[in-house]
Amino acid sequence: xxxxxxxxxxxxxxxxxxxxxxxxxxxxxxxxxxxEPAKLAxxxxxxxxxxxxxxxxxxxxxxxxxxxxxxxxxxSPEEVxxxxxxxESGVDEAKAIGTYVIGMLERVYGPGSFQECSxxxxxxxxxxxxxxxxxxxxxxxxxxxxxDFSGADRxxxxxxxxxxxxxxxxxxxxxxNSPGEYTQGAGSVALLVKRDPRLLALDxxxxxxxxxxxxxxxxxGMKCAVVNGKYSNLCYLAAMDGAFYxxxxxxxxRGMIRLEGGDCTxxxxxxxxxxxxxxxxxxxxxxxxxxxxxxxxxxWQEVEEEIGPEPRIEDFEGQKEYLSAEGDYKRRFSKSxxxxxxxxxxxxxxxxxxxxxGNIYTxxxxxxxxxxxxxxxLAPGERVGLGxxxxxxxxxxxxxxxxxxxxxxxxGGFLEMLNERVEISLEDYQHxxxxxxxxxxxxxxxxxxxxxxxxxGYRRYDFVG
Ligand code: CAA
Numbered sequence: 001x002x003x004x005x006x007x008x009x010x011x012x013x014x015x016x017x018x019x020x021x022x023x024x025x026x027x028x029x030x031x032x033x034x035x036e037p038a039k040l041a042x043x044x045x046x047x048x049x050x051x052x053x054x055x056x057x058x059x060x061x062x063x064x065x066x067x068x069x070x071x072x073x074x075x076s077p078e079e080v081x082x083x084x085x086x087x088e089s090g091v092d093e094a095k096a097i098g099t100y101v102i103g104m105l106e107r108v109y110g111p112g113s114f115q116e117c118s119x120x121x122x123x124x125x126x127x128x129x130x131x132x133x134x135x136x137x138x139x140x141x142x143x144x145x146x147x148d149f150s151g152a153d154r155x156x157x158x159x160x161x162x163x164x165x166x167x168x169x170x171x172x173x174x175x176x177n178s179p180g181e182y183t184q185g186a187g188s189v190a191l192l193v194k195r196d197p198r199l200l201a202l203d204x205x206x207x208x209x210x211x212x213x214x215x216x217x218x219x220x221g222m223k224c225a226v227v228n229g230k231y232s233n234l235c236y237l238a239a240m241d242g243a244f245y246x247x248x249x250x251x252x253x254r255g256m257i258r259l260e261g262g263d264c265t266x267x268x269x270x271x272x273x274x275x276x277x278x279x280x281x282x283x284x285x286x287x288x289x290x291x292x293x294x295x296x297x298x299x300w301q302e303v304e305e306e307i308g309p310e311p312r313i314e315d316f317e318g319q320k321e322y323l324s325a326e327g328d329y330k331r332r333f334s335k336s337x338x339x340x341x342x343x344x345x346x347x348x349x350x351x352x353x354x355x356x357x358g359n360i361y362t363x364x365x366x367x368x369x370x371x372x373x374x375x376x377x378l379a380p381g382e383r384v385g386l387g388x389x390x391x392x393x394x395x396x397x398x399x400x401x402x403x404x405x406x407x408x409x410x411x412g413g414f415l416e417m418l419n420e421r422v423e424i425s426l427e428d429y430q431h432x433x434x435x436x437x438x439x440x441x442x443x444x445x446x447x448x449x450x451x452x453x454x455x456x457g458y459r460r461y462d463f464v465g
Pocket of ligand 1: 036038039040042043044126179180181182183216227228229230232233236275276277278281359361389390391
């Protein structure tokens with residue numbers, strides 16, 4: 001009996017769009033807010049935040065990243081079967097943001113060119129795009145069954161059937177003068193998802209954690225999120241831990257990862273990209289997971305030699321004293337040589353672009369992927385772990401395997417593009433933030449733009465040549 005080869009589905013290419021404007025966190029902004037620049041650059045890890053111009057919103061940014069992805073892959077609209085969009089910056093309570101995006105794309109490709117492409121808006125705070133990705137993968141697998149693509153195509157290297165595009169697009173906006181303000185940002189990431197991808201194949205295991213929380217939410221009608229800042233860090237860590245251990249259990253259970261004496265699951269992940277609301281958060285997540293992974297392994301002895309043993313609750317008079325010692329130990333662990341060495345290799349490189357763009361909510365984790373590609377850090381056969389977090393809250397931990405096709409791909413150049421952005425004054429930033437500025441700081445050119453919102457609230461977009 002001939003066996004149908006297993007479908008390999010994953011990410012074939014990626015395109016990132018960020019606004020042309022930015023504000024530096026370490027100059028005028030830090031002075032005006034009375035914050036030491038070092039706190040923002042090092043304590044938070046953000047030096048620049050992308051700011052959308054008056055003609056930009058989540059829909060224009062999404063259309064821009066999709067257009068770039070289609071152009072660089074020479075894709076025609078009829079090849080695209082799905083455009084699934086993750087966003088928490090939706091522009092309408094009913095109409096899917098993707099219909100606006102398709103409307104914009106049809107200004108370039110012609111009316112009706114995307115009419116056989118379906119689009120859904122996924123909302124689940126910052127984890128939404130990961131769910132969109134999972135769903136496009138299901139669709140590709142289902143479409144394969146329907147069309148019975150032959151395995152011979154894979155051998156000949158021909159692309160089989162239609163592709164899906166997954167888009168993350170968001171404007172991270174907090175109240176002026178709030179502690180969230182210096183973790184803002186804006187941008188969109190588009191992922192080309194297809195069979196036999198050149199870049200990354202999705203592994204078959206996903207670990208999930210979900211719990212009802214009030215760490216971060218945005219009630220209908222509000223422009224800025226309601227944030228319980230410090231508490232949101234704790235929710236993120238608890239959910240990430242839960243999702244990672246769910247992944248670990250499943251990956252070990254089905255033999256996808258096999259442990260040998262003295263190693264742990266994270267040793268089998270060459271890189272780990274955690275959701276990046278701000279770069280330091282990826283460090284906190286790493287410290288939490290590595291500490292739990294390592295504490296029963298021989299290497300823990302090295303850690304203890306450097307920072308001493310972990311505090312044990314039975315050695316303290318009360319919970320308060322124990323928690324204080326635990327907080328202190330956490331800090332010492334995250335400064336230990338052993339941790340810094342592994343964090344520096346496996347996780348920190350994923351935060352590079354976020355440090356000069358800020359939080360792009362549901363796209364931040366995929367911006368982490370772009371950071372690794374930008375630095376040419378991925379090699380065929382490597383396994384990459386991804387820890388996605390969405391407030392409210394839920395987390396997903398999954399992995400991908402780097403494909404040989406990566407060798408044929410041109411990477412790099414995005415950081416140079418970011419260097420060409422225009423810095424704006426605190427005053428312009430504040431006016432844009434509050435929606436008080438109608439006129440663009442830089443007139444749109446060669447891009448999609450919001451032209452007007454009519455009396456009924458319908459948004460008119462165009463491609464401005
Ligand atoms: N030099 C260097 N570092 C300094 C410093 C200085 N002069 N001054 C302070 N720091 C350090 C602090 O020591 C601290 O680091 P450690 O944790 O290592 O001690 C770091 O700067 C942060 O300072 P604070 O603890 O004072 O934190 P903050 O009051 O500035 O608030 C925040 C930080 C809670 C993240 C706030 O910015 C916030 O509310 N952000 C929005 C919510 C958010 O991003 N939450 C993340 C989890 S939720 C999520 O991930 C979903 C999402 O995308 C929103």
